[in-house]
Amino acid sequence: MGNANEYSHRTLSLRAITWPLFIELFLQMIMGSTDTIMLSYVSDEAVAAVGVANQIVFFAILIFSFISTGTAVLISQYLGASRHLDAKQAAGISVTINLGVGLLVSVLMVLLQKPMLGMFQLESGLLGMGSTYLTIVGGTLFFQALLVTVSSILRAYQFTREAMFVSIAMNIINLAGNAVAIFLLDMGVQGVAIATAVSRSAGLGLTFYFLYRRLPIKIVYSDYVSFRWQEIKKILRIGLPAAGEQLSYNTSQMAMTAIIALMGAAALTTRVYTWNIMSFILLFGLAIGQGTQILIGYKVGGGDFEGAYRQLLKSLKYSFVITIFIAILISIFRADLLSLFTNNRQIIDVGSQLLLLCLILEPGRTLNIVVINSLRATGDAAFTVIFGVISMWGIAVPASYILGIQMGMGLTGVWIAFIADEWFRGIIMYFRWRSRAWEKKALVDKQETAAS
Structure with missing residues:
Protein backbone atom coordinates (compact mmCIF):
# COMPACT_ATOMS: atom_id res chain seq x y z
CA MET A 1 0.00 0.00 0.00
CA ARG A 228 -20.08 -5.49 -8.66
CA TRP A 229 -23.43 -4.20 -9.93
CA GLN A 230 -23.24 -1.15 -7.67
CA GLU A 231 -20.11 -0.02 -9.53
CA ILE A 232 -21.58 -0.77 -12.95
CA LYS A 233 -24.65 1.35 -12.08
CA LYS A 234 -22.39 4.26 -11.14
CA ILE A 235 -20.47 3.98 -14.43
CA LEU A 236 -23.72 3.90 -16.43
CA ARG A 237 -25.14 6.85 -14.45
CA ILE A 238 -22.49 9.04 -16.09
CA GLY A 239 -21.83 7.10 -19.28
CA LEU A 240 -25.36 6.74 -20.64
CA PRO A 241 -26.27 10.46 -20.41
CA ALA A 242 -22.85 11.37 -21.88
CA ALA A 243 -23.43 8.99 -24.80
CA GLY A 244 -26.99 10.30 -25.22
CA GLU A 245 -25.73 13.87 -25.36
CA GLN A 246 -23.06 12.99 -27.95
CA LEU A 247 -25.59 11.03 -30.01
CA SER A 248 -28.00 13.99 -29.92
CA TYR A 249 -25.21 16.34 -30.99
CA ASN A 250 -24.08 14.10 -33.87
CA THR A 251 -27.62 13.56 -35.19
CA SER A 252 -28.45 17.28 -34.89
CA GLN A 253 -25.28 18.05 -36.86
CA MET A 254 -26.39 15.58 -39.53
CA ALA A 255 -29.78 17.32 -39.69
CA MET A 256 -28.08 20.71 -40.05
CA THR A 257 -25.78 19.31 -42.75
CA ALA A 258 -28.90 18.12 -44.60
CA ILE A 259 -30.27 21.68 -44.35
CA ILE A 260 -26.98 23.06 -45.73
CA ALA A 261 -27.21 20.52 -48.58
CA LEU A 262 -30.41 22.27 -49.69
CA MET A 263 -28.23 25.35 -50.36
CA GLY A 264 -26.10 23.49 -52.90
CA ALA A 265 -22.71 21.76 -53.25
CA ALA A 266 -20.72 24.98 -52.74
CA ALA A 267 -22.37 25.55 -49.34
CA LEU A 268 -21.54 21.98 -48.26
CA THR A 269 -17.92 22.37 -49.34
CA THR A 270 -17.66 25.71 -47.52
CA ARG A 271 -19.02 24.09 -44.37
CA VAL A 272 -16.42 21.29 -44.55
CA TYR A 273 -13.44 23.63 -45.04
CA THR A 274 -14.59 26.12 -42.39
CA TRP A 275 -15.32 23.34 -39.88
CA ASN A 276 -11.83 21.90 -40.40
CA ILE A 277 -10.25 25.25 -39.49
CA MET A 278 -12.63 25.73 -36.53
CA SER A 279 -11.58 22.32 -35.17
CA PHE A 280 -8.18 23.76 -34.22
CA ILE A 281 -9.88 26.37 -32.00
CA LEU A 282 -12.06 23.67 -30.44
CA LEU A 283 -9.06 21.52 -29.47
CA PHE A 284 -8.03 23.91 -26.70
CA GLY A 285 -11.49 23.92 -25.14
CA LEU A 286 -11.67 20.12 -25.33
CA ALA A 287 -8.26 19.68 -23.66
CA ILE A 288 -9.04 22.13 -20.84
CA GLY A 289 -12.49 20.55 -20.43
CA GLN A 290 -11.02 17.05 -20.05
CA GLY A 291 -8.27 18.25 -17.72
CA THR A 292 -10.79 20.12 -15.56
CA GLN A 293 -13.01 17.02 -15.44
CA ILE A 294 -10.15 15.00 -13.93
CA LEU A 295 -9.28 17.63 -11.30
CA ILE A 296 -12.90 18.24 -10.30
CA GLY A 297 -13.53 14.49 -10.03
CA TYR A 298 -10.67 14.28 -7.51
CA LYS A 299 -11.94 17.25 -5.49
CA VAL A 300 -15.55 16.02 -5.40
CA GLY A 301 -14.37 12.53 -4.38
CA GLY A 302 -12.39 14.09 -1.54
CA GLY A 303 -15.39 16.19 -0.44
CA ASP A 304 -13.68 19.46 -1.41
CA PHE A 305 -16.74 21.06 -3.06
CA GLU A 306 -15.45 24.59 -2.61
CA GLY A 307 -12.19 23.65 -4.34
CA ALA A 308 -14.15 22.04 -7.18
CA TYR A 309 -16.34 25.15 -7.54
CA ARG A 310 -13.34 27.47 -7.77
CA GLN A 311 -11.47 25.12 -10.16
CA LEU A 312 -14.21 25.46 -12.79
CA LEU A 313 -14.12 29.26 -12.59
CA LYS A 314 -10.32 29.23 -12.92
CA SER A 315 -10.46 26.83 -15.89
CA LEU A 316 -13.04 29.02 -17.63
CA LYS A 317 -10.73 32.04 -17.41
CA TYR A 318 -7.87 30.10 -19.02
CA SER A 319 -10.08 28.60 -21.72
CA PHE A 320 -11.68 31.95 -22.62
CA VAL A 321 -8.33 33.70 -22.95
CA ILE A 322 -6.81 30.94 -25.13
CA THR A 323 -9.94 30.45 -27.26
CA ILE A 324 -10.42 34.16 -27.96
CA PHE A 325 -6.71 34.58 -28.78
CA ILE A 326 -6.75 31.67 -31.29
CA ALA A 327 -10.09 32.82 -32.77
CA ILE A 328 -8.68 36.33 -33.34
CA LEU A 329 -5.54 34.86 -34.92
CA ILE A 330 -7.60 32.69 -37.28
CA SER A 331 -9.92 35.59 -38.16
CA ILE A 332 -6.91 37.70 -39.19
CA PHE A 333 -5.57 35.00 -41.54
CA ARG A 334 -9.00 33.57 -42.49
CA ALA A 335 -8.72 34.11 -46.26
CA ASP A 336 -5.18 32.70 -46.39
CA LEU A 337 -6.23 29.61 -44.42
CA LEU A 338 -9.21 28.95 -46.69
CA SER A 339 -6.96 29.42 -49.73
CA LEU A 340 -5.02 26.33 -48.60
CA PHE A 341 -8.13 24.28 -49.43
CA THR A 342 -9.59 26.01 -52.49
CA ASN A 343 -9.19 28.71 -55.13
CA ASN A 344 -12.96 29.24 -55.40
CA ARG A 345 -13.52 32.92 -54.56
CA GLN A 346 -17.14 32.41 -53.46
CA ILE A 347 -16.17 29.69 -50.98
CA ILE A 348 -13.32 31.83 -49.60
CA ASP A 349 -15.58 34.89 -49.18
CA VAL A 350 -18.42 33.01 -47.45
CA GLY A 351 -15.99 30.96 -45.35
CA SER A 352 -14.25 34.17 -44.26
CA GLN A 353 -17.57 35.55 -42.98
CA LEU A 354 -18.19 32.34 -41.03
CA LEU A 355 -14.71 32.44 -39.46
CA LEU A 356 -15.40 36.03 -38.36
CA LEU A 357 -18.59 34.78 -36.66
CA CYS A 358 -16.38 32.29 -34.77
CA LEU A 359 -15.22 35.22 -32.63
CA ILE A 360 -18.71 35.00 -31.07
CA LEU A 361 -19.31 31.26 -31.52
CA GLU A 362 -16.13 29.75 -30.09
CA PRO A 363 -16.18 31.34 -26.59
CA GLY A 364 -19.75 30.00 -26.23
CA ARG A 365 -18.67 26.56 -27.38
CA THR A 366 -15.74 26.57 -24.94
CA LEU A 367 -18.06 27.64 -22.08
CA ASN A 368 -20.29 24.70 -22.97
CA ILE A 369 -17.51 22.11 -23.16
CA VAL A 370 -15.72 23.08 -19.94
CA VAL A 371 -18.86 23.42 -17.78
CA ILE A 372 -20.49 20.23 -19.13
CA ASN A 373 -17.31 18.22 -18.47
CA SER A 374 -17.20 19.66 -14.96
CA LEU A 375 -20.85 18.85 -14.22
CA ARG A 376 -20.26 15.33 -15.52
CA ALA A 377 -17.24 15.00 -13.20
CA THR A 378 -19.47 15.70 -10.19
CA GLY A 379 -22.02 13.05 -11.19
CA ASP A 380 -24.57 15.59 -12.50
CA ALA A 381 -24.76 14.12 -16.02
CA ALA A 382 -28.53 13.76 -16.53
CA PHE A 383 -29.09 17.54 -16.40
CA THR A 384 -26.59 18.16 -19.21
CA VAL A 385 -28.23 15.72 -21.63
CA ILE A 386 -31.80 16.97 -20.99
CA PHE A 387 -30.97 20.60 -21.73
CA GLY A 388 -28.58 19.57 -24.49
CA VAL A 389 -31.36 17.80 -26.42
CA ILE A 390 -33.79 20.70 -25.81
CA SER A 391 -31.29 23.26 -27.12
CA MET A 392 -29.91 21.26 -30.07
CA TRP A 393 -33.30 20.23 -31.41
CA GLY A 394 -35.31 23.20 -30.12
CA ILE A 395 -32.91 25.96 -31.20
CA ALA A 396 -30.04 24.84 -33.46
CA VAL A 397 -31.91 22.69 -36.01
CA PRO A 398 -35.13 24.74 -36.47
CA ALA A 399 -33.25 28.08 -36.38
CA SER A 400 -30.87 26.78 -39.08
CA TYR A 401 -33.79 26.07 -41.38
CA ILE A 402 -35.68 29.30 -40.61
CA LEU A 403 -32.65 31.61 -40.89
CA GLY A 404 -30.71 29.71 -43.54
CA ILE A 405 -33.49 28.61 -45.91
CA GLN A 406 -36.72 30.51 -45.23
CA MET A 407 -35.07 33.89 -44.57
CA GLY A 408 -32.44 33.30 -47.25
CA MET A 409 -29.43 33.99 -45.02
CA GLY A 410 -27.62 30.86 -46.19
CA LEU A 411 -24.65 29.61 -44.17
CA THR A 412 -24.55 32.84 -42.15
CA GLY A 413 -28.02 31.97 -40.82
CA VAL A 414 -26.87 28.45 -39.91
CA TRP A 415 -23.86 29.87 -38.03
CA ILE A 416 -26.15 32.27 -36.12
CA ALA A 417 -28.20 29.20 -35.11
CA PHE A 418 -24.95 27.52 -33.93
CA ILE A 419 -24.13 30.61 -31.86
CA ALA A 420 -27.60 30.75 -30.26
CA ASP A 421 -27.48 27.03 -29.35
CA GLU A 422 -23.95 27.08 -27.89
CA TRP A 423 -24.47 30.23 -25.82
CA PHE A 424 -27.92 29.15 -24.58
CA ARG A 425 -26.61 25.77 -23.43
CA GLY A 426 -23.43 27.29 -22.01
CA ILE A 427 -25.30 29.89 -19.93
CA ILE A 428 -27.81 27.29 -18.64
CA MET A 429 -24.94 24.96 -17.62
CA TYR A 430 -23.05 27.83 -15.99
CA PHE A 431 -26.06 28.76 -13.82
CA ARG A 432 -26.45 25.09 -12.94
CA TRP A 433 -22.86 25.17 -11.72
CA ARG A 434 -23.47 28.39 -9.76
CA SER A 435 -26.53 26.79 -8.10
CA ARG A 436 -24.25 24.08 -6.63
CA ALA A 437 -27.03 21.49 -7.04
CA TRP A 438 -24.27 19.15 -8.30
CA GLU A 439 -22.91 18.82 -4.76
CA LYS A 440 -25.63 16.23 -4.05
CA LYS A 441 -24.84 14.15 -7.14
CA ALA A 442 -21.43 12.69 -6.19
CA LEU A 443 -20.95 9.01 -7.11
CA VAL A 444 -18.76 8.37 -4.06
CA ASP A 445 -20.78 8.40 -0.85
CA LYS A 446 -19.08 10.17 2.09
CA GLN A 447 -20.29 7.58 4.62
CA GLU A 448 -19.08 4.79 2.32
CA THR A 449 -15.68 6.48 2.11
CA ALA A 450 -15.45 6.91 5.87
CA ALA A 451 -16.35 3.25 6.39
CA SER A 452 -13.71 2.07 3.92
Missing part, protein backbone atom coordinates in the same frame (compact mmCIF):
# COMPACT_ATOMS: atom_id res chain seq x y z
CA GLY A 2 3.04 2.27 0.20
CA ASN A 3 2.77 3.10 -3.49
CA ALA A 4 -0.88 4.05 -3.11
CA ASN A 5 -0.11 6.37 -0.20
CA GLU A 6 2.62 8.05 -2.21
CA TYR A 7 0.23 8.37 -5.14
CA SER A 8 -2.49 10.07 -3.06
CA HIS A 9 -0.17 13.10 -2.71
CA ARG A 10 0.42 13.28 -6.47
CA THR A 11 -1.73 16.20 -7.59
CA LEU A 12 -0.91 17.81 -10.90
CA SER A 13 -1.83 21.30 -12.04
CA LEU A 14 -4.37 21.97 -14.78
CA ARG A 15 -1.54 22.96 -17.12
CA ALA A 16 0.44 19.75 -16.48
CA ILE A 17 -2.64 17.60 -17.17
CA THR A 18 -3.94 19.61 -20.13
CA TRP A 19 -0.95 20.02 -22.47
CA PRO A 20 -0.56 16.25 -23.12
CA LEU A 21 -4.35 16.05 -23.61
CA PHE A 22 -4.15 18.81 -26.24
CA ILE A 23 -1.35 17.02 -28.13
CA GLU A 24 -3.23 13.71 -27.91
CA LEU A 25 -6.44 15.28 -29.30
CA PHE A 26 -4.47 17.03 -32.03
CA LEU A 27 -2.80 13.74 -33.04
CA GLN A 28 -6.17 11.94 -33.06
CA MET A 29 -7.50 14.59 -35.44
CA ILE A 30 -4.41 14.26 -37.66
CA MET A 31 -4.69 10.46 -37.67
CA GLY A 32 -8.32 10.73 -38.77
CA SER A 33 -7.29 12.65 -41.89
CA THR A 34 -4.09 10.67 -42.68
CA ASP A 35 -5.99 7.79 -44.31
CA THR A 36 -7.99 10.21 -46.45
CA ILE A 37 -4.94 12.17 -47.65
CA MET A 38 -2.93 9.05 -48.51
CA LEU A 39 -5.91 7.29 -50.10
CA SER A 40 -6.26 10.22 -52.48
CA TYR A 41 -3.11 8.81 -54.17
CA VAL A 42 -5.11 5.62 -54.89
CA SER A 43 -8.32 7.18 -56.25
CA ASP A 44 -11.19 9.52 -55.42
CA GLU A 45 -13.44 6.45 -55.28
CA ALA A 46 -11.24 4.93 -52.55
CA VAL A 47 -11.53 8.15 -50.51
CA ALA A 48 -15.33 8.14 -50.90
CA ALA A 49 -15.68 4.44 -49.97
CA VAL A 50 -13.53 4.74 -46.84
CA GLY A 51 -15.24 8.01 -45.89
CA VAL A 52 -18.65 6.30 -45.91
CA ALA A 53 -17.35 3.21 -44.06
CA ASN A 54 -15.77 5.43 -41.41
CA GLN A 55 -19.15 7.02 -40.64
CA ILE A 56 -20.27 3.57 -39.47
CA VAL A 57 -16.99 3.00 -37.60
CA PHE A 58 -17.20 6.37 -35.79
CA PHE A 59 -20.76 5.60 -34.69
CA ALA A 60 -19.54 2.30 -33.21
CA ILE A 61 -16.70 4.06 -31.36
CA LEU A 62 -19.32 6.36 -29.81
CA ILE A 63 -20.90 3.24 -28.24
CA PHE A 64 -17.59 2.40 -26.52
CA SER A 65 -17.22 5.91 -25.09
CA PHE A 66 -20.18 5.69 -22.73
CA ILE A 67 -18.40 3.09 -20.56
CA SER A 68 -15.03 4.87 -20.70
CA THR A 69 -16.53 8.27 -19.78
CA GLY A 70 -18.38 6.88 -16.75
CA THR A 71 -15.27 4.96 -15.70
CA ALA A 72 -13.03 8.04 -15.85
CA VAL A 73 -15.37 10.05 -13.59
CA LEU A 74 -15.86 7.21 -11.10
CA ILE A 75 -12.11 6.48 -10.84
CA SER A 76 -11.32 10.20 -10.38
CA GLN A 77 -13.79 10.43 -7.49
CA TYR A 78 -12.49 7.23 -5.89
CA LEU A 79 -8.90 8.47 -6.10
CA GLY A 80 -9.93 11.82 -4.65
CA ALA A 81 -11.41 9.90 -1.72
CA SER A 82 -8.17 7.80 -1.47
CA ARG A 83 -10.16 4.62 -2.23
CA HIS A 84 -7.50 3.01 -4.41
CA LEU A 85 -8.85 -0.54 -4.22
CA ASP A 86 -12.28 0.60 -5.43
CA ALA A 87 -10.64 2.61 -8.21
CA LYS A 88 -8.70 -0.32 -9.63
CA GLN A 89 -11.73 -2.64 -9.29
CA ALA A 90 -13.83 -0.13 -11.28
CA ALA A 91 -11.05 -0.05 -13.89
CA GLY A 92 -11.05 -3.85 -14.20
CA ILE A 93 -14.85 -4.05 -14.58
CA SER A 94 -14.91 -1.38 -17.28
CA VAL A 95 -12.23 -3.16 -19.35
CA THR A 96 -14.27 -6.39 -19.31
CA ILE A 97 -17.56 -4.65 -20.18
CA ASN A 98 -16.09 -2.78 -23.15
CA LEU A 99 -14.29 -5.92 -24.35
CA GLY A 100 -17.67 -7.68 -24.45
CA VAL A 101 -19.31 -4.73 -26.24
CA GLY A 102 -16.34 -4.47 -28.62
CA LEU A 103 -16.46 -8.15 -29.58
CA LEU A 104 -20.21 -7.94 -30.22
CA VAL A 105 -19.81 -4.81 -32.38
CA SER A 106 -16.91 -6.40 -34.31
CA VAL A 107 -18.99 -9.49 -35.13
CA LEU A 108 -21.96 -7.33 -36.24
CA MET A 109 -19.66 -5.21 -38.43
CA VAL A 110 -18.48 -8.29 -40.32
CA LEU A 111 -21.91 -9.96 -40.59
CA LEU A 112 -23.94 -6.83 -41.44
CA GLN A 113 -21.42 -4.86 -43.50
CA LYS A 114 -23.40 -5.08 -46.76
CA PRO A 115 -26.78 -3.96 -45.32
CA MET A 116 -25.09 -1.10 -43.39
CA LEU A 117 -23.21 0.15 -46.45
CA GLY A 118 -26.34 -0.43 -48.56
CA MET A 119 -28.06 2.41 -46.68
CA PHE A 120 -25.74 4.83 -48.49
CA GLN A 121 -26.79 3.63 -51.98
CA LEU A 122 -23.17 3.07 -53.10
CA GLU A 123 -22.18 1.96 -56.59
CA SER A 124 -20.88 -1.63 -56.82
CA GLY A 125 -17.20 -0.54 -57.01
CA LEU A 126 -17.49 1.68 -53.95
CA LEU A 127 -19.50 -0.98 -52.12
CA GLY A 128 -16.71 -3.52 -52.67
CA MET A 129 -14.00 -1.19 -51.30
CA GLY A 130 -16.20 -0.16 -48.37
CA SER A 131 -16.85 -3.83 -47.53
CA THR A 132 -13.13 -4.61 -47.57
CA TYR A 133 -12.39 -1.70 -45.22
CA LEU A 134 -15.28 -2.52 -42.88
CA THR A 135 -14.33 -6.21 -42.68
CA ILE A 136 -10.81 -5.39 -41.48
CA VAL A 137 -11.31 -2.18 -39.44
CA GLY A 138 -14.82 -3.03 -38.23
CA GLY A 139 -13.86 -6.63 -37.47
CA THR A 140 -11.03 -5.47 -35.18
CA LEU A 141 -12.99 -2.71 -33.40
CA PHE A 142 -12.68 -4.60 -30.11
CA PHE A 143 -9.07 -3.28 -30.09
CA GLN A 144 -10.48 0.26 -30.17
CA ALA A 145 -13.03 -0.58 -27.45
CA LEU A 146 -10.20 -1.64 -25.13
CA LEU A 147 -7.95 1.23 -26.24
CA VAL A 148 -10.61 3.85 -25.41
CA THR A 149 -11.20 2.28 -21.99
CA VAL A 150 -7.59 1.81 -20.90
CA SER A 151 -6.64 5.31 -22.14
CA SER A 152 -9.46 6.83 -20.06
CA ILE A 153 -8.19 4.90 -17.00
CA LEU A 154 -4.67 6.30 -17.50
CA ARG A 155 -6.08 9.85 -17.78
CA ALA A 156 -8.19 9.40 -14.64
CA TYR A 157 -4.98 8.46 -12.79
CA GLN A 158 -3.48 11.71 -14.20
CA PHE A 159 -1.13 9.83 -16.55
CA THR A 160 -2.02 12.07 -19.49
CA ARG A 161 1.55 12.07 -20.85
CA GLU A 162 1.47 8.30 -21.24
CA ALA A 163 -1.82 8.51 -23.20
CA MET A 164 -0.14 11.16 -25.37
CA PHE A 165 2.83 8.86 -26.09
CA VAL A 166 0.40 6.15 -27.21
CA SER A 167 -1.17 8.58 -29.72
CA ILE A 168 2.27 9.55 -31.06
CA ALA A 169 3.23 5.88 -31.54
CA MET A 170 -0.10 5.09 -33.25
CA ASN A 171 0.32 8.00 -35.68
CA ILE A 172 3.83 6.88 -36.63
CA ILE A 173 2.76 3.24 -37.14
CA ASN A 174 -0.34 4.25 -39.13
CA LEU A 175 1.62 6.63 -41.35
CA ALA A 176 4.39 4.08 -42.01
CA GLY A 177 1.85 1.31 -42.62
CA ASN A 178 -0.11 3.46 -45.09
CA ALA A 179 3.08 4.38 -46.97
CA VAL A 180 4.18 0.73 -47.28
CA ALA A 181 0.70 -0.50 -48.24
CA ILE A 182 0.00 2.20 -50.84
CA PHE A 183 3.39 3.02 -52.38
CA LEU A 184 5.34 -0.24 -52.02
CA LEU A 185 2.77 -3.05 -52.00
CA ASP A 186 0.00 -1.33 -54.01
CA MET A 187 -2.64 -2.75 -51.63
CA GLY A 188 -4.98 0.26 -51.78
CA VAL A 189 -7.97 0.26 -49.40
CA GLN A 190 -7.09 -3.15 -47.98
CA GLY A 191 -3.59 -1.98 -47.03
CA VAL A 192 -4.87 1.20 -45.37
CA ALA A 193 -7.39 -0.85 -43.38
CA ILE A 194 -4.66 -3.25 -42.21
CA ALA A 195 -2.42 -0.30 -41.21
CA THR A 196 -5.29 1.20 -39.17
CA ALA A 197 -5.98 -2.12 -37.40
CA VAL A 198 -2.27 -2.72 -36.69
CA SER A 199 -1.76 0.80 -35.29
CA ARG A 200 -4.75 0.34 -32.96
CA SER A 201 -3.54 -3.05 -31.73
CA ALA A 202 -0.05 -1.61 -31.13
CA GLY A 203 -1.59 1.36 -29.27
CA LEU A 204 -3.59 -1.07 -27.14
CA GLY A 205 -0.43 -3.00 -26.23
CA LEU A 206 1.26 0.23 -25.18
CA THR A 207 -1.69 1.37 -23.03
CA PHE A 208 -1.67 -1.95 -21.15
CA TYR A 209 2.09 -1.64 -20.69
CA PHE A 210 1.65 1.80 -19.09
CA LEU A 211 -1.37 0.58 -17.09
CA TYR A 212 0.68 -2.12 -15.38
CA ARG A 213 3.81 0.00 -15.02
CA ARG A 214 2.15 3.13 -13.59
CA LEU A 215 -0.87 2.17 -11.47
CA PRO A 216 -0.08 2.28 -7.72
CA ILE A 217 -2.07 -0.91 -7.08
CA LYS A 218 -2.07 -3.42 -9.93
CA ILE A 219 -5.30 -4.67 -11.49
CA VAL A 220 -5.55 -8.45 -10.95
CA TYR A 221 -7.60 -11.17 -12.63
CA SER A 222 -10.41 -11.02 -10.04
CA ASP A 223 -10.94 -7.31 -10.83
CA TYR A 224 -11.78 -8.21 -14.43
CA VAL A 225 -14.30 -10.93 -13.55
CA SER A 226 -15.91 -9.68 -10.29
CA PHE A 227 -19.02 -7.84 -11.43
